[in-house]
Amino acid sequence: MSPELIAVLAVIVAAMIFDFTNGFHDAANAIATSISTRALTPRVALAMAAVGNFIGAHFGAGVAKTVGDGLVTLPTGVASLGVVLAGVLGAIVWNLITWYFGLPSSSSHALFGGLVGATLLASGGVVQWGNILDKVIVPMVLSPMVGLVLGYLVMLAVLWIFRNGQPGKLNRGFRHAQTASAAAMSIGHGMQDAAKTMGIVVLALYSGGYQSDKMHIPGWVFWTSATMLALGTYAGGWRIIRTLGRKIIDLGPPEGFAAETVASAVLYFNALVLKAPISTTHTITSAIMGVGATKRLTAVRWNVAGNIVIAWITTFPAAAAIACLCYLLVRPIFS
Template identity: 65%
Template sequence: MDWLPVAVVILLAMGFNYTNGFHDAANAIATSVSTRALTPRIALAMAAVCNLAGAFLGTKVADTVGKGIIDPPSGTEGLLIVGASLVGAISWNLLTWWRGLPSSSSHALFGGMVGASLIAGSTVLWGGVWSKIVVPMVISPIVGLALGYLVMALILWLFRRAHPGRTARGFRLSQTVSAAAMALGHGLQDAGKTMGIVVLALSVGGYHSGASIPLWVKVSSALVISLGTYSGGWRIMRTLGRRIIHLDPPHGFAAESSAAAVLFIAGLGFKAPISTTHTITSSIMGVGATRRLSAVRWGVAGNIVAAWVLTFPGAGIVAALAYWVAHLFV
């Protein structure tokens, strides 16, 4: 098969990867910036480096995305499906970024894959969709919410007699570590998803076989998501860092460390491609609820949850339209 269609799909994958980076930059650093633990540019640089490193921590998430969700046919038809999937995901990322909503780039990609496959009459592995997308999509925010609440409650109890000023300074320094862990988890999860979709494109195009991931795919996926992260996503950063709840350093540390723990356990332990956005947002809500339930701006949280619910079908519809239009010309 001609290499040009494969190259176009790979460029689309890297475009999605870049939008994933700037769309989800807030996931790693919004809390650290809002508490002034780190300046925005230093935080973005650290997140970019940690995203790069996190991409090399494992390939379990890439394996799940590449083989466990759809089974497109080989040749041009398969490349159309994969390409339309990426168009749907990129479009949804740009729309939610413009609206300042921290939606899931991961579920935009998965929704695009399913939507394009359905309109094409291709195979959707519904067992994989259920066990690897739907179940983690429901469980990970619940775990993030509960763990954030418990970690913050433990911090409040351990430091109940500590001097507030010294405690805040200590946690401001600790946030450097927790933000780095969050960025590593983001690299592990989200760069892995791009690796998986690139390998899928190479496979249906006849340029790859087997389960291995070429080194150039790992390196390019890691570099592009890092560049995207460094470019920043200020609209979403304001939502996560300020609009849900006013965060101080202890709350920021609790949210970041809780979310990072969920990302690593899911990615390394269960091969589950969960949403970094869902995880950090729910963790922020959990730590905020330790003050009082009314301290969380539930109206803002409701808008975020609505974006979560709409992401999968919304990206799927756009991907289906992209496939239909592309099929008219191929």
């Protein structure tokens, strides 16, 4: 095999490993609320999330093209593949660190930070800072704010509409409704997160000279990315599921339904309309906070929320720093 092919295969394998870690790291995004409210058993919830992620991946082409072409520019060749590999390795390491501590950080921003960090050290690499600002930083700030506000408003609407209902009957009804909202959340997660891996694979194919068009996504890339994300999701990241489902607020079925509905709507809008790669973690976590705040502000465990926000802020630079170290290690091999 040629050096270029070996390098491309190395990046693709790393991207699939990242996809798997993304799945078990972000499994909580789709089903933590359904598990905590006992709307679904853990394994049924994970299986449904895996299927939803697999389906959603096939609708994420717009996001994949943004990741593959809109964030960094690399010259073709083996050296550039070392940059992509280092960026993906940085994201994998950060995913594992935050998973170990049970922090629902953004796998998306870990990937973006890794790519940017490695590109900054590479000769001939260019970071498209305008696109980073428009498509990464601004959504990183706005999506939690939108999730928080919409979560609060939707939960208020649910409380008002069902204000005269019997609590026991309402809880049973909302548990059934959560099956639909969790499925919608799973598909939205697939649209966003499998798409980012697809973008990395396309970038590797282009940099290695095996594809002349950075906007084309081969069919096998859809299937492999979707499958690895689904398998990772089914493996389940229980540490983060416990954080989202139990440690931020005590969720009931109405709160879980409202949070999932808000988060999935935000994900769909960004993936299908704006084609912007946003963080599913930021979106669902902020929606849970907004929903919880309708009870009373003290219902939200703000110390836990504060730790999560710190993880959000540090993810991009931390993954970038790790990717820089990885690039220093792989550069001699890919030179």
